[in-house]
Amino acid sequence: MISVTFPDGASRSFPAGTTGAEIARSISPSLAKRTVAMALDGKLADLADPLLQDAKIEFVNRDDPRALELIRHDAAHVLAEAVQTLFPGTQVTIGPVIENGFYYDFFRNAPFTPEDFVAIEKKMTEIIARDKPFTKEVWTRDQAKAWFETRGEAFKVELVDAIPPDQDLKIYKQGDWLDLCRGPHMTSTGKIGNAFKLMKVAGAYWRGDSNRPMLQRIYATAFATQAELDAYLHQLAEAERRDHRRLGREMDLFHFQEEGPGTVFWHPKGWTLFQTLISYMRRRQQGDGYVEVNTPQVLDRSLWEMSGHWQTYRENMFTTMTEDERVFALKPMNCPGHIQVFKNGLKSYRDLPLKIAEFGIVHRYEPSGALHGIMRVRAFTQDDAHIFCTEDQIKEEALRINDLILSIYGDFGFDDIVIKLSTRPEKRVGSDEAWDKAELALGRVLDELKARGFKTAVNPGEGAFYGPKLEYTLRDAIGREWQCGTTQVDFNMPGRLGAFYIGADSDKKTPVMIHRAMFGSLERFTGILIEHFAGHLPLWLSPLQIVVATITNEADDYAHDVLAAARKAGLRAEADLRNEKINYKVREHSLAKVPVLMVVGKKEAAERRVSLRRLGSQEQVSMSLDEALAAFADEGVPPDLKRAAAGKV
């Protein structure tokens, strides 16, 4: 006999081997009917599993949040059956649950089309309606291999081979169709319901390896209820509404064209935003002891050979050959240039830490498929800096960077940050001893940050070729994660490029270099801000802050006065004197995401007032011109300057 404890704390004895379904039935038929799975000691399991030892049992209903994973996983099996029924000869591979749904990877030569989706969804509905139970069997390795081999399922055979010998091979059947699967599943296909939808088809490499066959991945999603599915689809539409590529055009910030793949044409408004970010960052860096430099865009191949870029980063570099057959490369990183600045003039240990910053434009030949608006481009501006220091100074400097980064993100409203340590990659330069030291140093910093309560994680093998890094990932308004800032400890490059300083003992010493960026890429950060704010930038960032819109031409003179006064108050303003209705102007400037509309007509002109309308609000506020300008001038002050004015640093 075993003792089974229920959620209310009560416990009962059952013969060992009693199944969850039997226990549910022993309590009440209605409970058994609505239960789709169980959790044993908190772990989801098939309801048909026998209980072999004492356990805490919970019965999981279809509307239990834990059931969502099962609904999706079951739906993946149904998708696979539907596809194999409709398209015989298609091989199945894997079909996991992912964040917002699930997918299944198939091997088939002909592509799936939108019409196929309709047919597949119909077939899935049929399979679900049949309501066949999911039944589990344990097979031997040979049995499973034979089954899949005779059916030409080469990928499944490979999966069978990859399962450790001490693990059972579990097979789940739904009617006549079966799949190798870890489980668990719900009791039958009917429990899936009809709130599912095929989303898209895309290529994906078998086992994520670009040297292996390309499979067709069908993405789909499923929810417990139609209302939840609808809410999810609505959320997708919301993300599309925020798309920076669309908003960039609507707000007239930038454009791309065919001749410059992955390179941005910044328009006046976009460039204003970009420069606002640079000015802000320049102030923050100056406040933290950085000096700013500018280094060449194009440098001789030999320098890149010395730095190691030529050997490890060549396929990402733009190169050019001049008339005299010299090979140059456009810089993909600023570090070698900053080392040249460091080397110029003898440095003493008293000069350390030396923090050299540059808003450096780097060119990287990114794979064509990676390009994405201004988020992923081939030429971008980094808020880059290199800190030359001693080994002893690493921790303090890394923590200073950390504090600065977090303060900066906070100024933009990003408070949910994850800090990840990336360790040595396979393709790297430098000795293992140097890597040990670098990883140890950053590991200590990570521990310290963890102790301070920050969210941390480790990404093994994801470091840069010259050193490990701490990566700062922020979460935007709709929950997406973006990697922006980075701190990288480098024991290699200063030595490779012959940088040294004179130590306290008069000996030449090689400095350690910390590479760091906070926005990361200004282009990407700009894109993140556009999407985070859905185009509704805070006043200090908005490239056009105020539009003065007239109601009739009789207010033109006054509108000119208002415009001049706004500009004098340091605000970025334009006037719209066109002979158009005020409705038309309101609509147009609202769509262009102008934060403040000052509407002026005869009434305002007579009283030297303005009628205010803020973006996103229908409310109209009448205010004296001076009062309004004072308020907006104050609101438009960047957060760091506001703190300085308030005497807080």
Added chain:
RNA sequence: GCCGCAAUAGCUCAGCUGGUAGAGCAUCUCAUUCGUAAUGAGAGGGUCGGGAGUUCGAAUCUCUCUUGCGGCACCA
């Protein structure tokens, strides 16, 4: 780079199985001076992404290149 899809006016898009292009918005002109998300009328605007082929004839079919989109792989 790989798989799939796409490219028609500044923007969004229509154009069926081949018979040499169309709408709305935007632009320009005229009228209107009208209080918070589209005033009306008229006009101009496209060698249908580039190249090659099939055909009497190609926006439409084929090949190829380029660019973009969705993923994968890569990454700031």
